[in-house]
Amino acid sequence: MRNWLVPFCLNDKFKFAFRVAVSLTLAYMIPMALGWTQPSTAATTVMLIASTGSRRESLAKGTLRVLGTIAGGIIGLILVGFFAQDRLLYMLAVSLVIVVVFYIRSAYLNDPTLFMLTGVMILMMYNGGDPEGAFLYGLDRTFMTVFGVVVYTLVGVFLFPPKVEQNLRQLGDNLASAQKALFEAMSLPLQQTQQPKEPQEPQEPQQELDADNLEETAQIDDASDQERDSEVEEEVPPTLAELSKALFAAQQAFETRYQTLNSECSEISAYKKEWDGTVALFSQITEILLFAAKDHSRSGGHPVDYLRNFDELRSEVIQLFDRLPDAWEKQDAHAPQPLGDVEYDGEKLKREGHLYRGEALSSGYLFNQLRERLTKLESCISSIDSLTGNVGFDLPPLKGKPNFNWWDAENAKSAVKVFITYWVAGTFWIQFNPPGGYNFVIFSTLFVSILSFLPFHPVMLFILFTLGFVFSVPAYVFLLPQLTLGAELAVFIFTYTFVGFYVLKGPVTIFFLLGMFTLGIDNNMVYHFGITLTIVTLFYMTVLSVVISYYLPFSSRPEHLLLVFRERFFRHATGVIRLLQADKLSLWQKLQLVWRITTMVVALKKMQVWGSKFKTDPYPSVTGEQLGSYIEQCDLFHHHLMTFIKARKKLDDNPLLVEAKQGNRDTVVPALSQALWQLDSSGVEALNSEHLKQDYQALEAKLDQYFSHLELEKYSNSDIAGFYIFLNLKKNIFESLLQCKQVSDEVAWGELQMKRF
Numbered sequence: 001m002r003n004w005l006v007p008f009c010l011n012d013k014f015k016f017a018f019r020v021a022v023s024l025t026l027a028y029m030i031p032m033a034l035g036w037t038q039p040s041t042a043a044t045t046v047m048l049i050a051s052t053g054s055r056r057e058s059l060a061k062g063t064l065r066v067l068g069t070i071a072g073g074i075i076g077l078i079l080v081g082f083f084a085q086d087r088l089l090y091m092l093a094v095s096l097v098i099v100v101v102f103y104i105r106s107a108y109l110n111d112p113t114l115f116m117l118t119g120v121m122i123l124m125m126y127n128g129g130d131p132e133g134a135f136l137y138g139l140d141r142t143f144m145t146v147f148g149v150v151v152y153t154l155v156g157v158f159l160f161p162p163k164v165e166q167n168l169r170q171l172g173d174n175l176a177s178a179q180k181a182l183f184e185a186m187s188l189p190l191q192q193t194q195q196p197k198e199p200q201e202p203q204e205p206q207q208e209l210d211a212d213n214l215e216e217t218a219q220i221d222d223a224s225d226q227e228r229d230s231e232v233e234e235e236v237p238p239t240l241a242e243l244s245k246a247l248f249a250a251q252q253a254f255e256t257r258y259q260t261l262n263s264e265c266s267e268i269s270a271y272k273k274e275w276d277g278t279v280a281l282f283s284q285i286t287e288i289l290l291f292a293a294k295d296h297s298r299s300g301g302h303p304v305d306y307l308r309n310f311d312e313l314r315s316e317v318i319q320l321f322d323r324l325p326d327a328w329e330k331q332d333a334h335a336p337q338p339l340g341d342v343e344y345d346g347e348k349l350k351r352e353g354h355l356y357r358g359e360a361l362s363s364g365y366l367f368n369q370l371r372e373r374l375t376k377l378e379s380c381i382s383s384i385d386s387l388t389g390n391v392g393f394d395l396p397p398l399k400g401k402p403n404f405n406w407w408d409a410e411n412a413k414s415a416v417k418v419f420i421t422y423w424v425a426g427t428f429w430i431q432f433n434p435p436g437g438y439n440f441v442i443f444s445t446l447f448v449s450i451l452s453f454l455p456f457h458p459v460m461l462f463i464l465f466t467l468g469f470v471f472s473v474p475a476y477v478f479l480l481p482q483l484t485l486g487a488e489l490a491v492f493i494f495t496y497t498f499v500g501f502y503v504l505k506g507p508v509t510i511f512f513l514l515g516m517f518t519l520g521i522d523n524n525m526v527y528h529f530g531i532t533l534t535i536v537t538l539f540y541m542t543v544l545s546v547v548i549s550y551y552l553p554f555s556s557r558p559e560h561l562l563l564v565f566r567e568r569f570f571r572h573a574t575g576v577i578r579l580l581q582a583d584k585l586s587l588w589q590k591l592q593l594v595w596r597i598t599t600m601v602v603a604l605k606k607m608q609v610w611g612s613k614f615k616t617d618p619y620p621s622v623t624g625e626q627l628g629s630y631i632e633q634c635d636l637f638h639h640h641l642m643t644f645i646k647a648r649k650k651l652d653d654n655p656l657l658v659e660a661k662q663g664n665r666d667t668v669v670p671a672l673s674q675a676l677w678q679l680d681s682s683g684v685e686a687l688n689s690e691h692l693k694q695d696y697q698a699l700e701a702k703l704d705q706y707f708s709h710l711e712l713e714k715y716s717n718s719d720i721a722g723f724y725i726f727l728n729l730k731k732n733i734f735e736s737l738l739q740c741k742q743v744s745d746e747v748a749w750g751e752l753q754m755k756r757f
Helices: 012-034 039-052 059-083 087-107 113-124 134-158 164-187 214-231 240-262 272-292 310-330 346-351 354-383 409-432 438-451 458-482 486-503 509-517 529-551 558-580 587-613 624-651 655-663 668-677 689-708 717-745
Strands: none
Touching: 012 039, 012 134, 012 486, 039 113, 039 134, 039 438, 039 509, 059 087, 059 113, 059 134, 087 113, 087 409, 087 438, 113 134, 113 438, 164 240, 164 272, 164 310, 240 272, 240 624, 272 354, 272 624, 272 717, 310 354, 346 354, 354 717, 409 438, 409 529, 438 529, 458 486, 458 509, 458 529, 486 509, 509 529, 558 587, 558 624, 558 668, 587 624, 624 717, 655 717, 668 717
């Protein structure tokens, strides 16, 4: 109840809807007050940016949008100048140009409105087929579009600016907490893990940055309160797999948020070097923990047995984790604290076998690496916003994220949809001259490009637009004629926009707001219901075009896309696993590896999005819980594989591994992964879990036998640790694939292949 008071507790959803409503109102009212033409063009620009862009604004992003708008206007005017006298040649040139522009927009991984506005301006330059006055018409549209961009940018920058550093610090603390939990669990001695776990103090719920799920979170909390009474007697501690999954999620949330804000936030840019080092060190600590995370020891020993100062080391690492939240507030650069040596029980190690000694050296090496990274991280965090100087050591480089994904199949399909839609709508316009004329071609092409392969049902578009029309018609008949002051009109526009963006989210909000654009708001209002019906008919025809593109020429049905993404994810994962087994990659294989990794990651993200929106009602044997569990296991396997890929560069130079891999090729993991991407589930069912485990254990036994004949004195601790890291990472990949197989067997994939409209 508290969330709906004063007003709505000013959550992020309220702030965003308020900013958009203010922007759209100003985009309407300022041109009307100054007597400018086409105020709806500026308002449409605000609506498109707010529906398709990110929620954070910056002057740099607004500048790029202005440049994109001007570039689109110039290209559009050039095309009009060359082909205005020949309509078919003009349409051919425009269709080819916008296919390229909208494909780049789909491939661009940052704010897509930059290229979207370029495509919009190219489409809007044609004055309904009338070459006379086309140049002035294009200039007016370009000017009003730029005005809409400027208004939205300034309002977004100065009204309710988000506290970026505070949000990043919160995510950093969540990540450090997840890292600490995994370390405590995997370093706990065996005799302590068997004791009942004491009840923990309830933790504060993690604050969602977008605050879109407050009501759902409250319901979950209520359910948790009811269940807590029945579970007080005995609490089952989380497994290492569950803690690893939580660590993966926290790491990804922190990195994603930072990459989103990195290029546009002045707060971060002032200390970019320190922020980059912080993110890189957090990533290295996560990798070290995942390298060492395992359910049981291969040699039967535990670090407490062969590390003399194990308790002190463990306490020291936990204290370093506990000091990270305080480091954000110090703002005083200082050098990392000196570390003590890791002391081994030399007499005990001499009496043990090679396997035991190797694992002891590996554990000591990982402990030392973890302490070193944590001390550097504490120093790096305290240097952010510091006035006393910079860090006194070299920070690890942060690998940049690519700005484009050129090899996505859905992006290419969307470009084909845009081309076909433009020509079908253009042919219909030439032959029948529908209501709205050439605007029908513009809106159909634009909305198909924006809504292509989005997880929504096409009927929702009809419902939203009809709902907007139901709101706008009474306003057109009873409300607008009574408005005599500009302030009254401003209140109406603000309220309509605020409701749309507060209740709805994403590009589908466009169709609710179209109801307001059917009113034809201008300084000189001509109240004629026939004009309104003409505009309504135009937009209903546009909605129909989007619905047809949902099925043709490429289907966007969730059940079909789930099968496509499932097959694509494991097909490319299998290719990655096979390429990683090569001793040395050629240039072509390196390029292929990059392509397969990128495609695999994108396919998983799409499978997660479509799986969360999939309705299982038409499929009695398929449940949402089954699909959710399957996608979670796929995500866990993906994280383990990506961790192995990150460690591969160091492992490839390890002499122990180079010799070991020559005579011990892994055939179990590639075969299991290949069976999982086959659409015919018989390939998966033919693999028996127990037989797979036996085959993998036989491979590990060969590696143990190989290791037992080595003289460890000839190799460094780093090489020995690398050998055990390799075995542990491979084991994690195998077990996660095995879990994927088990949950995949529970899903009736055959039902999803049924044809239905």
